Amino acid sequence: MHGESLHPHDVDITTPSIARMYDYFLGGVDNYQTDRDACEELLKSAPSTRELVINSRLFLQRVVRYLAAERGIAQFIDHGSGLPTRDNVHEVAQRAQPDASVVYIDNDPIVLAHGRALLGKNPHTAVIQADIQDTGFIFDHEDTCRLIDFSRPVAALFVSVLHYIDDDEAAALVRNVTDRLASGSCLVICQRVSDRQEIRRSVTDFMRRTTGGRWGRVREEYEVRSYFSRLEVIDPPGLVEVSTWMPDNDLAPKQKTFEWKEWGGVGVVR
Template sequence: MHGEPLRPHDIDVTTPSVARMYDYLLGGKDNYQADRNACEQLLKTAPSTRELARNNRLFLQRVVRYLAVQHGIDQFIDHGSGFPARENVHQVAQRVHPGAAVVYVDHDPVVIAHSRALLGSNEHTAVLHADLRNTDLIFGHEDTRRLIDFSRPVAALFVSVLHCLRDEDQPAKLMQNVIKRLAPGSCLVICQLVSDQPQIREVVTSFMRRTTNNHWGRVREESEVQAYFTGLDIIEPPGLVEVSTWMPDTDLAPRQKTFEWKVWGGVGIVP
């Protein structure tokens, strides 16, 4: 169920990890000094980063609940899932559908170790140690096939992860590769970091590539993210938006105070 074992030398705690940096910004404990130092440096350039991370997490929870309730979806593949924080995908989905199946995918060995320890007793979840670009492996894995019925609608989640891909990884092509494997009525949840400020795009991209040992892609523009939804019927309203404004629970929901950068995207349905 849990795939190949992890070895101690797979884990490098001296190089900041995107997943562990995100955990720190959310107030988690699954991070190391290198991750904390990198976040504090990043906050000097983009002070809204901590709010951005929290709003991104709330978006994930809202969108899973929405898809489970309004579209009846009970199968989820979470690409680049990160640490299983409280109110993770399976908890939100299984509150609506007790038998909801969730496959978590990540390549960070620390994330995998923690996720497997926490989710080992949940028979409706699986944790895959895989690169999100390897759609053949993810969709063909025995655990995925055990849990996911691809003849029915599936929600494929790419929440705040595609900015980790370089342009040569062709994220738009990756989305098309995923779309063609999904039944009609399936949904893609896609969002990533964008900025309309060229200097922020350049400075943050350079910082993150240097800090994470090139495990980072690029801060993009809204039009580039919109291209990821080609061939999908975007749920309107709200369409593609800054994620804290995607169907907020209340008018008092948290908002960013500044917008050096933002997480931008939405949900598309496979026709």
């Protein structure tokens, strides 16, 4: 595994980490009390969050399997990958495409450390510690150049990540990545949305306070739809609440309430 080394002082356990909060909601053990406290506080205003996170992860697995098995894509860049968990992108993709290459991107140093430990023996994967908005750095990185051939289709994953950045920055990020990808590439985009103004305001304010400002905004469906303006949406299923995107079965955890939801789909670069 290539990349930057992790030093103990790089990990701030006094401020909740988005990656560690996800880990807690997914039943992982790589989190601290401050992360668990933040999650429990969030559940008070958004009680469906645990099921939402689980279904977002299941969507990621389904969409990667579909892209690898049905569309023949064997190159993936996972923006905001988070901590490794069961059935990571490379594991799903490599079942269909044994030589599939995956580059994971995250700015949390603990993700880099865990990723290196997990992926060190897999020559077709890499973890890069970077801001997901730094497209030039990511696409020009030595590990990306080693694993990704940009003359061929690539799947760029933005699963439950764009709500971390501001409106103009999110739109610019999607444009910048689209411009660099070959025809036939796919962008997987979904983010937290709500049709309730009080939820958009309260959850956004809570996450900004809790994570030291590392949060953009809970948006509305039409705003996420705008990210696909230069892409051809795969329809069916179109842009939907992600638990309904090509579901395997009815066994996934159900959200009992929809104060917010994960919403999006897959767009093809033409």
